[in-house]
Amino acid sequence: GQQVQQSPASLVLQEGENAELQCNFSSTATRLQWFYQHPGGRLVSLFYNPSGTKHTGRLTSTTVTNERRSSLHISSSQTTDSGTYFCALSPNTGYQNFYFGKGTSLTVIP
Amino acid sequence: GPKVLQIPSHQIIDMGQMVTLNCDPVSNHLYFYWYKQILGQQMEFLVNFYNGKVMEKSKLFKDQFSVERPDGSYFTLKIQPTALEDSAVYFCASSGDDTQYFGPGTRLLVL
Numbered sequence: 001g002q003q004v005q006q007s008p009a010s011l012v013l014q015e016g017e018n019a020e021l022q023c024n025f026s027s028t029a030t031r032l033q034w035f036y037q038h039p040g041g042r043l044v045s046l047f048y049n050p051s052g053t054k055h056t057g058r059l060t061s062t063t064v065t066n067e068r069r070s071s072l073h074i075s076s077s078q079t080t081d082s083g084t085y086f087c088a089l090s091p092n093t094g095y096q097n098f099y100f101g102k103g104t105s106l107t108v109i110p
Numbered sequence: 111g112p113k114v115l116q117i118p119s120h121q122i123i124d125m126g127q128m129v130t131l132n133c134d135p136v137s138n139h140l141y142f143y144w145y146k147q148i149l150g151q152q153m154e155f156l157v158n159f160y161n162g163k164v165m166e167k168s169k170l171f172k173d174q175f176s177v178e179r180p181d182g183s184y185f186t187l188k189i190q191p192t193a194l195e196d197s198a199v200y201f202c203a204s205s206g207d208d209t210q211y212f213g214p215g216t217r218l219l220v221l
Contacts, residue, residue: 033210041199043153043212086153088210096205097143097166100153 006101019074023087031090112136114213128190133202
């Protein structure tokens with residue numbers, strides 16, 4: 001099955017610093033999505049980004065499909081960015097069973 | 111944005127009992143999924159469901175698990191009988207053509 005490697009496993013930032021989260025995967029990903037999981041458990045979709053670059057607010061996702069990698073950049077981090085960020089991929093074009101990475105746990109301190 | 115609802119938010123039951131987790135997916139979505147997350151660990155795919163049928167299931171989807179969506183109502187995950195290792199948060203998700211939307215999860219504790 002699909003292998004999804006995320007790095008770093010954890011990251012501690014001072015508020016205002018930038019973060020770069022990496023996701024590498026073992027085989028073709030037709031669909032790729034970045035999620036943020038609140039400390040309480042709720043999962044929020046950040047980007048659906050199987051290829052190219054997308055921006056929203058302070059977040060940028062870049063996926064290079066033929067290199068099997070994606071990144072999530074957080075600029076000017078805030079304490080409310082603290083939580084776990086997951087990369088998830090599906091090889092399917094129809095139904096899309098996502099294979100999740102183990103996540104990056106981000107802590108932003110004031 | 112689109113919302114997936116899950117009922118109940120928490121459930122505590124004794125080992126061996128049956129439990130049904132309910133999911134109200136996004137209204138025009140055709141694909142439905144269940145995932146399992148043990149505390150502090152990654153999300154793992156259990157099963158997907160399309161057009162009234164299970165399309166694919168993982169090795170975590172034990173024989174004690176079943177899913178259905180009778181008459182377009184809730185998409186349900188039933189565990190019968192439950193085991194201690196079933197304690198986890200179960201997330202329902204649904205999708206159309208691209209983005210998959212997740213519910214808030216049901217925290218299941220089997221005693």
